[in-house]
Amino acid sequence: xxxxxxxxxxxxxxxxxxxxxxxxxxxxxxxxxxxxxxxxxxxxxxxxxxxxxxxxxxxxxxxxxxxxxxxxxxxxxxxxxxxxxxxxxxxxxxxxxxxxxxxxxxxxxxxxxxxxxxx
Amino acid sequence: xxxxxxxxxxxxxxxxxxxxxxxxxxxxxxxxxxxxxxxxxxxxxxxxxxxxxxxxxxxxxxxxxxxxxxxxxxxxxxxxxxxxxxxxxxxxxxxxxxxxxxxxxxxxxxxxxxxxxxxxxxxxxxxxxxxxxxxxxxxxxxxxxxxxxxxxxxxxxxxxxxxxxxxxxxxxxxxxxxxxxxxxxxxxxxxxxxxxxxxxxxxxxxxxxxxxxxxxxxxxxxxxxxxxxxx
Numbered sequence: 001x002x003x004x005x006x007x008x009x010x011x012x013x014x015x016x017x018x019x020x021x022x023x024x025x026x027x028x029x030x031x032x033x034x035x036x037x038x039x040x041x042x043x044x045x046x047x048x049x050x051x052x053x054x055x056x057x058x059x060x061x062x063x064x065x066x067x068x069x070x071x072x073x074x075x076x077x078x079x080x081x082x083x084x085x086x087x088x089x090x091x092x093x094x095x096x097x098x099x100x101x102x103x104x105x106x107x108x109x110x111x112x113x114x115x116x117x118x119x
Numbered sequence: 120x121x122x123x124x125x126x127x128x129x130x131x132x133x134x135x136x137x138x139x140x141x142x143x144x145x146x147x148x149x150x151x152x153x154x155x156x157x158x159x160x161x162x163x164x165x166x167x168x169x170x171x172x173x174x175x176x177x178x179x180x181x182x183x184x185x186x187x188x189x190x191x192x193x194x195x196x197x198x199x200x201x202x203x204x205x206x207x208x209x210x211x212x213x214x215x216x217x218x219x220x221x222x223x224x225x226x227x228x229x230x231x232x233x234x235x236x237x238x239x240x241x242x243x244x245x246x247x248x249x250x251x252x253x254x255x256x257x258x259x260x261x262x263x264x265x266x267x268x269x270x271x272x273x274x275x276x277x278x279x280x281x282x283x284x285x286x287x288x289x290x291x292x293x294x295x296x297x298x299x300x301x302x303x304x305x306x307x308x309x310x311x312x313x314x315x316x317x318x319x320x321x322x323x324x325x326x327x328x329x330x331x332x333x334x335x336x337x338x339x340x341x342x343x344x345x346x347x348x349x350x
Contacts, residue, residue, distance in 0.1 A: 106185045
């Protein structure tokens with residue numbers, strides 16, 4: 001499966017390995033390996049089917065098709081697709097989990113007021 | 120306690136069963152539902168397969184849910200070791216170092232489902248001990264046990280909460296593909312499904328939960344006893 005090609009989408013291909021802090025103001029598609037932290041406050045992160053992310057993640061929306069290890073905070077929504085393997089706590093306003101997805105961790109649904117209060 | 124050992128090599132084992140979804144009323148769940156109807160947000164630990172329905176059920180009620188599939192975790196190949204007699208066992212210390220790692224008295228409710236019946240013998244008591252410690256005093260644990268009429272090929276189900284006292288049971292089907300676990304290891308056991316390891320009688324169940332303050336049995340028609348214990 002390949003990521004949709006748009007001008008506002010940055011891609012990390014499946015042969016790419018990154019260690020460190022990632023931040024940006026455009027959507028990000030990760031099909032390679034990332035270790036560290038990812039911060040996309042107003043944008044979305046997609047972990048592709050070959051992607052392996054070991055990081056704390058902060059984004060507006062997060063879609064996981066591959067492997068993600070680390071705590072996740074989404075200001076809007078989290079989607080775990082059927083091939084997702086997620087180990088870590090999820091904090092979000094909305095979540096959808098497909099049948100077959102694996103999650104080891106907490107799911108904490110926060111309302112907008114809680115987000116604003118920084119709870 | 121009736122123990123089942125070895126693998127079933129019958130023709131049925133080679134044929135992937137059709138995924139079944141059955142519904143059943145659960146008296147134990149009904150008893151528990153009085154807790155999550157209250158205003159107080161609860162902290163719930165679901166030890167079954169990741170269930171979108173269960174996560175939705177609890178998060179819609181403003182409760183916090185933790186999901187941890189212990190049966191899958193118990194298939195981690197690195198857990199295999201030998202005891203003093205040279206028998207192949209699973210390393211319970213390593214298992215508990217990697218799973219159920221929570222502060223003491225964290226949870227109001229633990230949903231154990233049919234875990235004790237399918238978990239490897241070497242892990243059952245250590246896991247129950249850990250569950251006692253992470254439950255709050257007064258916290259409750261729900262577990263299902265097969266009765267003596269169950270055979271070793273009794274299907275292992277996933278449990279989805281679809282109502283206050285109603286469960287949807289989904290048979291864990293045989294899979295042709297091995298699956299990556301959280302450590303990246305390939306869990307080949309998943310491809311064979313899970314086999315019933317033993318059948319507990321009432322006395323064994325009482326012994327298993329002897330550290331808990333109280334125990335309540337609910338008999339069902341489908342050769343399953345529901346057990347609700349309070350720490």
